[in-house]
Amino acid sequence: MAKPTRKNEEVDVLIVGSGPSGAVAAKLLTESGMSVVTLEQGTWFDPGDYPGDKKEFELAGGKQWHPSPNVRDNERDYPINTSESDVEPLMQSAVGGSGTIWAGHWVPFLPSDFKVRSLDGVAVDWPFDYYEILPHLEAVEQLVSSSGTKGNTGYPQQAGYPTKQIPIGKTGMKLAQGMDKLGWHWWPGLNAMPSIPWQGQNPCARRGTCMFGCPEAAKWSPDLVLFKEAKKYGHRMIAGARVREVIYDDNLGRVTGAIYVDMNGRERRQMAKIVVLCANAIGTPRILLNSKSRRFPDGLANSSGLVGKNLMMHPFGLVMGHFDEDLESWKGPSGQLINTLQFYETDEKRGFVRGAKWGGMSAGGPLSSKGYVGSTVFKDGGKVEDTWGVNWHKMIEERFGRTALWAIVGEDLPEEANRVEIDSNLVDSDGVPAPKVIYKTSENSKLLLEFHAERAKESMEAAGAVSTSVMPQMRESGWHLLGTARLGDDREQSVLNQYGQAHDVPNLFVWDLSAFPTGAGANPTATLMAVAHRQATQLIKEARNVEAA
Template identity: 85%
Template structure:
């Protein structure tokens, strides 16, 4: 560049849920903030969810896997050694542009699994310290739900009323009631009535293809628009190659990125915060190796990229005689259950899972949520062309209720993100390789929960069921590759997400999670980002006052 770039107070890499919380809060506090996002802006009209071909579009250009989508703004991932295919989106707003909108905070036990169950590690703070931050971000996302779930400690109510759980939700609840098992109306990150500029949920059930109504929360719709009014600058199409580290200062001084025209750029900053997801963040750190950190930036512990968790995911579908309108949304949660969430050693495994009762989707999803998946009781979609296809649609479309099982997998160093020896993105930056193997504990957990979910659907009167204890195409939740902790020898970050090695380098995304719980992580992710940003702002103000 002809002249050196202006140094800002904070540089954020990534614009997903954690990056958008950080951008809004830090800008609101009066700091100069730039966010670099490798993806571009989507307009709600871009999304295919209100178009007849929405499920076909989900097979390629709106597929959640970057390896299938293969857009220029995506980076490829070598997954030949992974049991689960990672999912993510390159866009302003990150993967929240195509998430289902599940809003499921972690439970108190999730922060203390070492103390309670003797496995993994404890978090450096607990549920109750995080609770005020959770309640704060629930206002930001215009969440909808019913207060009083007995699975959680008491907390404040939600901004908007419950979205109706519909006929499918009622059918799922019927089976749970007959067995005397817990269930609660689903909490979702979308308003049920117009709220804070967001439209109400139209109940299309196509949330994972993007929301044409601009109802489902994502950072591009709300937080970045608010931050822009305060002076925040977001640079889209900016793919970060490395973090700049000054060995004389012992500090990060910014980032080198490639813009949409293929030009190398630099953004200088006094502080750098990584929010690029649990594959993207270690990729950047490992690609930023230097003399002081030959094994990757901020990696004196050797743990950057290790302890990857991806929430092994099971699916159990019940097919009924009556029309349940099970295409109707939201596709987040109609209801959920924590009946088997806590550890019971008599089951042969530790920890548990949350079940989410979800919309069964459109015609292509009727066969199995992900069309080509093999079900124990089902067969392949290829066997259902012609007359058999029409028969299947008649029997299952709109008549299927399902449980999506999010199981906790414990952190293991062998599950990790590396830099591939050969694979690169379209700018020639080395791409990641993922090694992830499902543990025996996770397999037992999913088999137990799948059997119980099948039992509940049969209790509700299902004429048949389809069971997939674990799906490969399910890697929505990427966690753990730069964990928080108090000991620099067994963690990458301190409790506020600051690198033990580099005092002005932070990680506030899911990479920082020491454990993954058995619940969808976005609510807790945003609460943690709110906590870290609050501490960062308070420290900055104290330094100014001094």
């Protein structure tokens, strides 16, 4: 065990950001004997504060527990200029990062995801493949107390999960019946939450409120498990610490730590031999672009000019089926009940490349029912009475508790024009320049979503849906932020090498989703944690050879 670190003492490793990748890094590096400090801009959440077990949960989810920092507008959030973005980025500022409010969907990338250039002639191949990641994936599946059913035919064989399957419920069964009728692939949902008490996590209680924070302390999140374990080995978490910049020493040619603003507004420094950024694909380029020096006037580690470029946000659509039967469709987990990879791989006949995973989910509480009708009734001469009054009651009778949905997560291909910059005016509550996101949905993404929505409708109809509703790409859907400091072998075409180490600065690493050169068509947290596990394992192995500060 490393000796406990004291304030301002130089540590072996400074991690910035405490989401899933930061948590894996902190656990592994601390357990290996390194002294590690993590700086997190947010503060600790108590599961008892989450609204999911309270009557107001959906109301609170519209503001203080909303996933958009621009909507929450908390002092610990940083604002994002999204005036030139088709999609609103979503995240949480907390110890545990967005892992506190994620859905727990555990969907590892597929073999083809690492080789899209070789297979489909688009984007870039990763410098390593699925099989190199697999042992790390199996390791983190233990860490997150996953539950599921072994043998998914969507993947190569793998070890299996520590706890048994959580019931898929009436809603999951209804979705599965539609897929069964069509002869399409489906599999019981794999989730990062245990079905029995496991490693200090409680079993999933199927409240269906994962994305408002789990009041059961069942869904895996970094604050619940890995940081508590890391603390036993001497890890130190500094919450409420907003990093202004990473310090680069022009004479040494190394980073030496970070300047941050603490909860009292005081500027402090944390010195370190190695810096690992895990601040997400908007937060990390923001820090790099804000860290200017004589050698890096355009942002740290940015000789390629690619820091902030190639932002990917999965195109996301919803297809809902409304059924005669009472499906109790407010029940969870949400958490995926089932999923399908039937249309995941490229088929050129469809007119686009790559594909999407569909996650079968329950439709949520009664205020979600209000969203089923949306505001489109006011277009084309619609009237309030079309939606409200007796018609509102009828809508509730027909849909609430009787709606299953497919959440379609499609692959977004990297484009340099989609990017994160530093906004010329916007600052956070500490005066640190804030990011601007410039993002346009590609034609490939639009065609992909249209195709998948049609197939998802067919599956709902096969399952016996009385009617269906399609919500094409939603603006507030930027759950998965990727690609803004990509890894690769060519230093002119990437920011990092295959181990997430900056080509330009040997003691600077990026292990969050910024590093992903492509985004796949699947929820990325499983692969994020597996890749972070690989990178941390490599750093431990090569620690003596890293050119530290």
